[in-house]
Amino acid sequence: MAAPAVASAVEENIRTVAQTKRIRVNEFFQDYDKLRSGFVSAPQFFRCLWQTLSLKLNEDEERALCLKYGLLDNGKINYKRFCDVIDLNFDPKNIYASPESQKVVPLEYLGTIRSKRPLTVDSESRLVGILRRMQQFYNVRGINLRTQYEDFDRHHKGVVSESQFYRNFPGPIDIDEEDMKTLVEKYNDPNNPGLVNYLNLHHDVLAVHKFVLAEKDPRQTFVNRDVDMVSLFPAKDPTLAEILDKIRVSVYKNGIRTIEFFKDHDKLRSGVITENQFVCGLALACGKEAQLSRQEIQKVVEYYRLPDGRIQYKEFCDAMENAFNIPDLEKKPTESVQRPLRGTLSRGLKPLTETEEQRLHEVINTIADKVATDRIMIYQYFKDYDRSRAYTRVVTPTQFARILHFLGLNVNNQDLLLLLNKFQDPASGDVNYPAFVQAVDREFVGHTIDDADISDQNRTNVVIQAKEDKWVESPPVMFEELMARIRHIALANRLRVNEYFQDYDSLRSGSISIPQFRRGLAVMGLSKLGHHDLNDNQFKQLIDNYCNPAKSDQVLWTKFCADVESVFTQEQLELAPMAQVPRQEIFRVPKPGTTDWGNASKDHVDLYNETMNRIRQRVEHRRILCKPVFQDFDRHNNGHITRTQFRQAFKILEIPVEEPEFHCLEALYCNDVGVCYTAFLADLEPQEPVPFMYVKRMEELRLTNCKQALPEQRAKTDLESVFLKIKTKVCKERLRVYEFMKDYDKLRSGRMLKTSFRRALNLARLDLLESEVAMLEDKYQSGCDPDFVEYLRFCQEIESIFTKDHLEKSPLEDVEQFRPDEEWTVTELTSDEEEKLYCCLLRIAEKVRKHQMQLFPLFEDYDRVHNGAVSQSQFRRVLMELELASLASDTDVKLIWRKYQMQVGGRTDVNYIAFCEKVCELAGFEYRKP
Incomplete structure (x- = not known):
């Protein structure tokens, strides 16, 4: 045999063993290749095959592999190329072809072709019949032969002993002893006597299943799921397959755990129960939901009956619950799950007699005319009664009749029963209101099976056809359009393009490999899962424009980043201060597919x-x-x-x-x-754009700030008066001015800025006017810096009203505490005004003395806060109540206001206490009496 043929045979054998044991051969060779050069010596190569795959090759096979993968001069073998051939499953670069069509599958999972023993012609024909019966039995009951023996196969080699094979063989019942011997003889492992290769039997059963499907319809090798809707009421005498299909649909649709209705009867968990228990459990589980009759239940009983009369409920439950699913699906990613037939999960409508259908058609037309004439939207009213956790799209018959009466769609009792019989669910008795609304409301849009979108179906066919093709040519694209799209993505998502590529360029050479460039684009969002699907033609355009002239297999990623990030700003803009930067809006492009x-x-x-x-x-x-x-x-x-x-x-x-x-x-x-x-x-509905009000608001703010300040009222003209005002405020409110100012002097230098000084005085609420603050600033201006104020001297001057500094050095000195004068005592009047005021007070005092009046109570009634002051209007009102207003003219009252005035919260009030004491003194009353 030629060397290439020998090498191919050895590779096929090694591939079978590697896939059987789930081994990645490349990982074991890397232990001998520390530098990852892809080469190892010949002894290391064959030693790895022996230790990993337990393969001992002869001299011819070793020579054939050396000639194919090695250089006999230096004794090195290219194990990297060898591993690529062994691990070849599908081409990862061809992402448009189906992986199933590229898959390289060996003939068997275990061993070689010798694991199946050849039989005689009669035995082979008998074996085919056995496999056909097993396939039909397993398909109906949903049995997987592989899962039946996995518990015995602890090492997952695909073989079990003959006793284990006999013990757990799942049937069918008509397989006799001779058939079992034929199976054992066929699938007995020749290398390991006494072991049966159940995995090969499992694959043969699956192959027979596909062959049976091909016999039924030679045009397809898969189950056609796109069929018409299964009728709600089948034929009078349905077959067993129709009954089981009906049960599967009801179990799947209602989420029924069928085994829960049988396992309580099986205390030993043997998988079998009596016939009466099975009938009761089946009727309770899905008898109402699947509309099972007694004859249909009996057919199911006969099918799962054992020779001793008991029923195999476990096999029935497995077949029903796995109807549209495959057990351990996470371990079988390439399996195709069977879906429910089209229309089986929808709520069908009951068939009526011909007379009832005609009458129903007349009633629906009458209701539809009234709905169209009065323009009634009835779906919302039905939906208000559907208040479950998820919309069930059904209402009760009572609610259905109530809604019709509320909407004015009144029908007689016979017609109402006819509507209920047509639109009621036979399982629950509820009314399918979406079907009724669609029947009577011609403008109601509700998706049903009958109004399938033909365009969607055509689109699905196009997608299926595209998946079947091995290669789909990408449409041509212009480079400028592609870069405009990438710039738009970077601008809209604020991407820093540099961050997606710089990690691949450790030397900061500005150049990376093509795969790294493709990977960075994918992370950036230019992939099927990102912002834009970058096809091969578009990627080739980028490679051609940004290819490194020195290295054809690398890309100048820095140049690409500069072109993309130009949407944000321009490079070296500091060198051209007069350059006009284009607006970012010009880089925005419409979404793909937008019509010009x-x-x-x-x-x-x-x-x-x-x-x-x-x-x-x-x-x-x-x-x-x-x-x-x-x-x-x-x-x-x-x-x-x-x-x-x-x-x-x-x-x-x-x-x-x-x-x-x-x-x-x-x-x-x-x-x-x-x-x-x-x-x-x-x-x-175009809307007027919101006007840009920033410039206008700034102009209004400028005009507001430019307004002249209001004239100061009652401002102090000398510094002594300012100090007296501050000391009086501090003494009355017990303030420490230093606490408001020390935070502005972090270094405790005793100085602070004039602006900070003004701010501190404002925080202390000393109520100083602008001119008064200016006098203080001039007084305590720093000699070192005219912008600073020596606030510490100011604080010492103000706080001297309480005590003196360094009093501990002069213990015999008497300290006189500052006492602020009453406001009315400092009020100055002219001599004529003083004489006129004195005469007025004498007249008032004479009447008070004659009538022995008490002045305080009436004034105190108006003094709610007890601060010894009332307003000027209240003062005049008290004089009128005491009948003293006739003794004082308006001029006299104003003189009294001026004499006894005091400031309370920015308002000028009258100190009635001082006024009353003065009147009582002139009347000759004892102090504070009466």
Whole structure:
């Protein structure tokens, strides 16, 4: 045999063993290749095969492998190329072809072809019949032969002993002893006597299953799931397969755990129960949901009956619960799960007699005419009664009748029963209200099986056809358009492109390999899972434009980053201060698939304008809020919905739009994401842009600040008066001015800025005017810096009203505490005014003495806070109540106000205590009496 043929045979054998043991051969060779050169010596190569795969090759096989993978001069073998051939499963670079079509599968999982012993012609034909019966039995009951023996196969070699094979063989029952001997003889492992290769038997059963499907329909090798809806009521005498299908659908649809209804009867968990227990459990589990009759249950009983009369409920439960699923599916990623037949999970409608159908048609037409005439939206009223955790789309018959009466759709009792019989669910007795609404409301849009979108079906066929093709040619693209799209993505998502590539360039050479460049683009978002699907043609365009001239297998990523990040700013802008940076808005591009409206025909534009004007008039006339309806379909909040949802929104809004008009609107607002309803609403109801008010507000603020300050009232003109004002405030409120100022002097230098000095005085609430603060600043201005104030001297001067500094050095000195004068005592009047005021007080005092009046109580009634002051109007009112107003003219009252005035909260009040004491003194009353 030639050396290439010997090498191919050895490779096939090694590939079978490696896939059987789930071994990655490359990992064991790397222990001998410390430098990762891809080469090892010949002894190391064959030693690794012996230790890893337990393969001892002869001289011819070793020579053939050396000639194919080695250089006999230096004794090195290219194990890297050898491992690539062994691990070859599918081409990872060809992502458009199906992995199933590229898969390299050995003939068996275990051993070589000799693990199956050849039989005679009669035995082989008998074996085929046995396998056909096993396949039918396993398919109906959902049995997996491999899972039956995995508990005995602890090392997962695919073989069990003959006793274990006999002990756990799952049937069928008609397999006799001779059939079992034929199976054991066929699948007995020749290398290990006494062991049976159950895994090969499992694969043969699966092969027979595919062969049986091909016999039924030679055009397809898979189960066709796209079939018509299964009727709710099958034939009078259904077959066993139809009964089991009906049970599977009801179990899947209602989420029934069938084993829960049988295991309580099986105390020993043997998997079998009596016939009566099985019938009761099946009727209780899904008898009502699947509408099982007694004859149908009996057929199921006969199928799962054992020779001793008991029923195998465990096999029945496994077949029903795994009807549309495969056990351990996470370990079988390439398996195709069978889906329910189309329409089996929907609620069907009951068939009625011909007479009842005619009468029902008349009733529905009558209700439909009334709904269309009165424009009644009935779906919302039914939905209000559907308040479960998730919408069940059913209501009770009582609720159904109540809603019809509430909407004014009154029908007689016979017609109501006819409607209930048609739209009731036979299992639960509830009424399927969406089907009823769709029957009577011609404008109601509800997805059913009958209104499947043909365009979606065609789109699905195109996708399936694309998956079957091995290669799909990417559409051509212009480099400028591609870069504009990438710049838009970087600008919209604020991406720092440099961060996605610099980790690959450790030497900061500005160049990385092509795979690293592709990987960085994928992380950046240019992939199928990111912002933009970068196909091969587009990637090739980038490679051609940014290829490194010195190294053809590398890319100048820094140049690419500079071109993309130019949307944010320009490089070396500090060298050109007069350069005009373009606005970022010019780099924004529409979404892929957007139609260029500038190339539209005049007829198309006219139709669009007419459609928008008509829709706008209807929206304004009816005052329709369009945006909430469109937003309900936008689950991702990206401003796009599908075409079907776009049409459905117009149905909900009751805006009639013809099919040509829909095409016209979709041509403008559609892209690859969907229909951009936000752009449509912006054109339909344009809003005035919000004016830029910053400049105007700044101008108003400037004018406000430029206004002249109000003139100061009662400002102190000399420094002594200012000190007296501050000391009086500090003494009355017991303030420490130093506490408000020390925080502005971090270094405790005794100085602070004039602005900080003003701020501290403001925080102390000394109520100083601008001129008074200016006098203090001039007084305590620092001699070192005119912008600073020596606040410490100011604080010492103010706090001298309480005590003196360094009093401990002069213990005999008397300290006189500052006592502020009453405000009315410092009020100065002219001599004429003093004489006129004195005469007025004498007149008042004479009357007070004569009538023995008490002045304080009436004044105290107006003094709610007991601060010894009342307002001027209150003072005059008290004089009128005491009948003293006639003794004082308006001039006299004003003189009294001026004499006894005091400031309370910025308001000038009258000190009534001093006034009363003065009157009592002139009247000759004892102090504080009366």
